Amino acid sequence: MSLNMHIVVCIKQVPDSAQIRVHPVTNTIMRQGVPAIVNPYDLVALEEALRLKDRYGARITVLSMGPPQAEGALRKALSFGADEAILLTDRSFAGADTLATSYALASAIRKIRLDIPVDLVFAGKQTIDGDTAQVGPGIAIRLKMQLLTYVSKIETIDLDKSELTVQRRAEGGVQVLKTRLPALITVLEGINEMRFATMSDMFRAARYPIRVWDKDAAGIEDISKIGLKGSPTVVSKVFAPTPRTQKAEIIQTQSDQPGDVAATLLAKMFARFPQLRDAIGRRGE
Amino acid sequence: MSNPTAPTPPAARPAGRRKFELDPRLKAYKGVWVFIEHERGAVHPVSFELLGEGRKLADQLGVELAGVVLGAAGEHTRRFCQDAFCHGADLCFLLEDPVLAQYRNQPYSRALTDLVNKHQPEILLLGATTLGRDLAGSVATTLQTGLTADCTGLAIDPENRSLAATRPTFGGSLLCTIVTLNYRPQMATVRPRVMSMPARNDTRSGRVIEEPLALLETDVVTKLLEFIADDKRAEVNLPFADIIVAGGRGMKRPDNFQLVRDLAEVLGAEVGATRPVVQSGWVSADHQVGQSGKTVRPKLYIAAGISGAVQHRVGMEGSDVIVAINQDASAPIFDFATYGIVGNAMQILPALTAAFRQHLATEKLAV
Numbered sequence: 001m002s003l004n005m006h007i008v009v010c011i012k013q014v015p016d017s018a019q020i021r022v023h024p025v026t027n028t029i030m031r032q033g034v035p036a037i038v039n040p041y042d043l044v045a046l047e048e049a050l051r052l053k054d055r056y057g058a059r060i061t062v063l064s065m066g067p068p069q070a071e072g073a074l075r076k077a078l079s080f081g082a083d084e085a086i087l088l089t090d091r092s093f094a095g096a097d098t099l100a101t102s103y104a105l106a107s108a109i110r111k112i113r114l115d116i117p118v119d120l121v122f123a124g125k126q127t128i129d130g131d132t133a134q135v136g137p138g139i140a141i142r143l144k145m146q147l148l149t150y151v152s153k154i155e156t157i158d159l160d161k162s163e164l165t166v167q168r169r170a171e172g173g174v175q176v177l178k179t180r181l182p183a184l185i186t187v188l189e190g191i192n193e194m195r196f197a198t199m200s201d202m203f204r205a206a207r208y209p210i211r212v213w214d215k216d217a218a219g220i221e222d223i224s225k226i227g228l229k230g231s232p233t234v235v236s237k238v239f240a241p242t243p244r245t246q247k248a249e250i251i252q253t254q255s256d257q258p259g260d261v262a263a264t265l266l267a268k269m270f271a272r273f274p275q276l277r278d279a280i281g282r283r284g285e
Numbered sequence: 286m287s288n289p290t291a292p293t294p295p296a297a298r299p300a301g302r303r304k305f306e307l308d309p310r311l312k313a314y315k316g317v318w319v320f321i322e323h324e325r326g327a328v329h330p331v332s333f334e335l336l337g338e339g340r341k342l343a344d345q346l347g348v349e350l351a352g353v354v355l356g357a358a359g360e361h362t363r364r365f366c367q368d369a370f371c372h373g374a375d376l377c378f379l380l381e382d383p384v385l386a387q388y389r390n391q392p393y394s395r396a397l398t399d400l401v402n403k404h405q406p407e408i409l410l411l412g413a414t415t416l417g418r419d420l421a422g423s424v425a426t427t428l429q430t431g432l433t434a435d436c437t438g439l440a441i442d443p444e445n446r447s448l449a450a451t452r453p454t455f456g457g458s459l460l461c462t463i464v465t466l467n468y469r470p471q472m473a474t475v476r477p478r479v480m481s482m483p484a485r486n487d488t489r490s491g492r493v494i495e496e497p498l499a500l501l502e503t504d505v506v507t508k509l510l511e512f513i514a515d516d517k518r519a520e521v522n523l524p525f526a527d528i529i530v531a532g533g534r535g536m537k538r539p540d541n542f543q544l545v546r547d548l549a550e551v552l553g554a555e556v557g558a559t560r561p562v563v564q565s566g567w568v569s570a571d572h573q574v575g576q577s578g579k580t581v582r583p584k585l586y587i588a589a590g591i592s593g594a595v596q597h598r599v600g601m602e603g604s605d606v607i608v609a610i611n612q613d614a615s616a617p618i619f620d621f622a623t624y625g626i627v628g629n630a631m632q633i634l635p636a637l638t639a640a641f642r643q644h645l646a647t648e649k650l651a652v
């Protein structure tokens with residue numbers, strides 16, 4: 001295995017939120033049977049790392065913080081071609097917000113780089129459960145790495161000069177940025193498609209002894225900065241959104257011919273919302 | 286905000302909320318700040334929306350509302366300060382330096398954290414744009430404080446003067462309110478078009494407080510080689526469109542999507558889409574409305590063949606009038622649309638296109 005570069009990819013196991021339902025009476029999340037998946041945006045980051053491995057040669061370590069079951073997410077990543085996997089799991093990590101999460105992950109990466117220096121850290125654009133896009137920047141700041149968010153393309157890496165050029169999605173355009181390694185990259189969605197796992201990688205992933213680190217193994221120095229205690233934000237209330245009060249007024253006509261239905265809609269709509277008359281058909285005038 | 290390590294819903298933790306006493310050192314933090322984002326010579330509208338919201342928070346707290354303008358001289362930074370005053374700011378902190386000419390994380394983070402450490406605001410709001418999210422995430426970590434992303438509601442808890450930030454969780458199926466108790470400033474980001482635009486008042490003015498940037502270009506590691514501006518003509522400006530015609534999987538085939546485009550063309554509207562439609566490649570990703578797409582607030586939103594899943598709904602329910610066309614009378618979209626047409630979109634859309642075309646023709650004759 002080539003050791004040209006060492007890349008850490010942060011992945012999180014999340015509930016497949018497409019399948020989450022809210023209990024209509026109690027307003028609680030019904031989690032029974034909701035499968036856990038690798039955060040889809042993290043797979044985009046992993047694939048980007050794997051492409052660097054193909055291009056330049058690299059060792060890829062996947063890192064996750066979560067309950068023991070999160071091992072499943074790491075095995076999935078191994079089956080796609082990651083080399084090593086580390087799971088941070090400890091009761092004291094529970095209840096972490098993004099600040100506490102980035103503290104724990106950054107501590108672990110410091111520990112990882114004692115063995116082999118880390119050139120690049122990848123994170124997803126955001127998670128689909130936390131949905132904050134904050135953990136990536138948090139890790140970069142803590143490790144004093146260059147931060148590159150919403151990267152759409154990695155143009156070149158010059159390992160001798162420790163230089164990296166990327167394209168980054170910015171407001172109103174794309175920035176071409178040149179920076180120094182080590183850097184943390186969060187990857188824009190939709191820029192690649194995850195490869196298929198090979199048979200041999202699947203076998204390797206199934207047998208691979210995942211390294212499980214508790215807070216001591218992860219090198220946590222200040223336990224007041226992890227988990228619930230280390231989290232400045234506190235959820236004070238969880239509630240269901242108030243539904244828009246009225247149901248749609250269904251437009252019906254005697255004939256139910258599309259033309260009549262359309263005419264009826266326009267008449268009703270313009271009578272009740274006269275301001276729409278001015279809004280329509282205006283572009284390009 | 287909660288980033289639970291286990292796939293559990295964030296547990297409500299009201300413990301100690303009422304009897305909460307702020308650390309004396311943090312009592313010095315006063316005032317509400319809004320980061321004024323600008324690009325290509327104009328302030329991003331989300332900053333004005335935040336000033337509108339910030340004004341309410343500042344009034345409730347009895348403190349001042351400040352804008353923060355970072356940029357290079359010659360970038361109309363003075364005009365941006367004036368714009369901020371017209372939208373409710375009492376004062377602006379202005380940091381002008383050539384290093385700040387184009388957004389880069391390191392100098393912007395440095396500028397903003399230095400300002401916060403010196404002037405100590407209790408609340409700091411940023412737009413949840415690519416720039417705002419990048420900046421907010423690193424500034425909150427440097428300041429070691431809490432940050433709540435993508436808020437849909439901001440309020441002051443009268444009990445303890447803290448910011449109560451409400452945001453969707455679990456893909457919009459639930460909302461949660463998040464507070465940052467013993468940390469200052471309390472930071473939050475809000476997406477464009479989530480808050481309403483305050484009226485501009487040109488008679489307002491305010492103070493400009495200038496500060497220097499304690500950073501040289503030689504200290505900045507990341508260099509901008511090039512900026513490839515998006516093609517203005519091809520750009521989809523969904524968040525600020527007055528009318529949107531959107532199509533979902535119910536359009537069945539990519540060529541049917543032309544019916545959506547035809548209606549949009551007649552109405553002078555932008556084209557929106559659901560995620561499955563984007564994923565199938567019928568339209569590009571910048572047309573996606575919803576949780577992982579854009580938040581929109583048009584005067585009129587016409588949804589054809591869209592079921593109304595919560596992840597789509599959170600991005601468009603702020604529309605003034607929603608017209609839904611769906612074959613299935615029990616589709617969830619009829620629970621919150623203004624008007625519903627139960628029918629085949631392939632027939633209804635052309636009928637609507639014809640009706641609007643005729644309406645516009647007669648309007649023209651009338652004037």
Ligand SMILES: Cc1cc2nc3c(=O)[nH]c(=O)nc-3n(C[C@H](O)[C@H](O)[C@H](O)COP(=O)(O)OP(=O)(O)OC[C@H]3O[C@@H](n4cnc5c(N)ncnc54)[C@H](O)[C@@H]3O)c2cc1C
Nearest residue numbers: 018533534535559560575576577578590591592597612630
């Ligand atoms: C993390 C996450 C994020 C997501 N983010 C988004 C997002 O940002 N935006 C988004 O849109 N979705 C998002 N989704 C997906 C979302 O959950 C739904 O799957 C999606 O909105 C459904 O799209 P749809 O309404 O086009 O398709 P469907 O749910 O399949 O609905 C199609 C509708 O068309 C109707 N129909 C069929 N034929 C006809 C016809 N001939 N005429 C009229 N009506 C017809 C059907 O009755 C049906 O109601 C997200 C999901 C997840 C898990």
Ligand SMILES: Nc1ncnc2c1ncn2[C@@H]1O[C@H](COP(=O)(O)O)[C@@H](O)[C@H]1O
Nearest residue numbers: 010065123124126127130132133134135
């Ligand atoms: N518990 C975690 N373990 C590993 N990586 C994480 C974890 N939480 C967040 N991340 C990484 O940080 C990114 C942004 O997460 P978030 O800030 O929650 O939207 C994710 O896409 C992951 O790459």
